[in-house]
Amino acid sequence: MRLVRQNDGSNVNGGSGGAPSGARGTARQAPTVPQVAIRPSHAARTALVLLTVTALAAGCAEATSTTVKPAAGQQLLKAPPARAMDAYATKLRQESSARATAAKRWGLAKPPLPAPPAPEKKPRISTRNGFEVDDHEGLPPVFTTIPTKDKVVFLTIDDGAEKDPAFLRMMSELKIPYTAFLSDYLVKEDYGYFKKMQDKGVVLNNHTLNHRYMPNLSYERQKQEICGMQDVIEKRYGKRPTLFRPPFGSYNEDTLRAAGACGIKAAPLWNEEVFVDRWDYRELDRDLHPGDIVLSHFRGKEHWKGTMPDMVRRFLKLVTDKGYAVARIEDYL
Structure with missing residues (x-):
């Protein structure tokens, strides 16, 4: 039986030169899923154009309105609420500020x-x-x-x-x-x-x-x-x-x-x-x-x-x- 041993203290000092180099692994790769090209029908292409136009209209709407009236037969699209993005940005700023304050309190030059x-x-x-x-x-x-x-x-x-x-x-x-x-x-x-x-x-x-x-x-x-x-x-x-x-x-x-x-x-x-x-x-x-x-x-x-x-x-x-x-x-x- 071969003993493999690594000790605390002096044996972890890089100057010893006796430690083997570290093995680097690789992340698992998901199997490739074959893709099949499908030609959309004329009706599907028409619906896609209408949806795109509707989405563009929603993006250009005034800030006071987050919805666009759908065309006949089309699904109602909603633009993402700006308030959610603002809340997320505010949270990030608060967390950053809290880290900076805590770092200063504990004597760190950088958070x-x-x-x-x-x-x-x-x-x-x-x-x-x-x-x-x-x-x-x-x-x-x-x-x-x-x-x-x-x-x-x-x-x-x-x-x-x-x-x-x-x-x-x-x-x-x-x-x-x-x-x-x-x-x-x-x-x-x-x-x-x-x-x-x-x-x-x-x-x-x-x-x-x-x-x-x-x-x-x-x-x-x-x-x-x-x-x-x-x-x-x-x-x-x-x-x-x-x-x-x-x-x-x-x-x-x-x-x-x-x-x-x-x-x-x-x-x-x-x-x-x-x-x-x-x-x-x-x-x-x-x-x-x-x-x-x-x-x-x-x-x-x-x-x-x-x-x-x-x-x-x-x-x-x-x-x-x-x-x-x-x-x-x-x-x-």
Whole structure:
């Protein structure tokens, strides 16, 4: 059995030069539907002309009138109400203004960029080259980047040690999506903190019960760690996760088999890690890429030279300066 392992800390530093390049997937293509040319009848062509003339008349009507009297035998056409478009534009302006105000309040030089709409067709996710186990077929894929052309990155935060109320307020006011990977030995100190997080739309995922180095454990012990955390999250938060991140990014075939047996569908790792005072990179180019997964941790001054809001400020500065938005990883999976 071949062990595939990727660790936190120094092993994610781009300067090591030992990490394999990321595999880029492609979105699924819908099958081509053959088109059949149909010659319209004389009557159909006449009706089409009448409808076109009527529509043009509606577009040229005065602003005080949104309907045009139909010709004999023709359907009544209605122009779209201008008020609906005005309301939508007003909403966009208000959201932009709110982002700018929140950014200033939290010490950001620029407001975060809004994420594009979630893709209707989800990207095809596969295991990154070099991250496979010996018999990976049918096991949850392991990946560091989601294939997309959208200029977005995904923020993921691990473990649950720090429980900073200011962090919850900041992310809520800035409307920054993120995903949490939780370990029960830390979360159980304050389950309510993460319930508040969930109530704001954050998805709570599996990072094992006790944050052990999984390849050192038997299959049964690994299954207890993963399925046990599934049970905790379901009991406390009402839903079993489908995403799992192995502690330290370390796993073997037993890890992924156990995860699959516990209902896990995917095992996302990360391509960058952000701290209060620096970024670490997996790739040699030391840069962001569309669809990159970014790792951070629930940490405060006890472990860092700053707070979680300080980490978020460093994260958003680089992401925004490079023209990226932060998107929900669940929208792409």
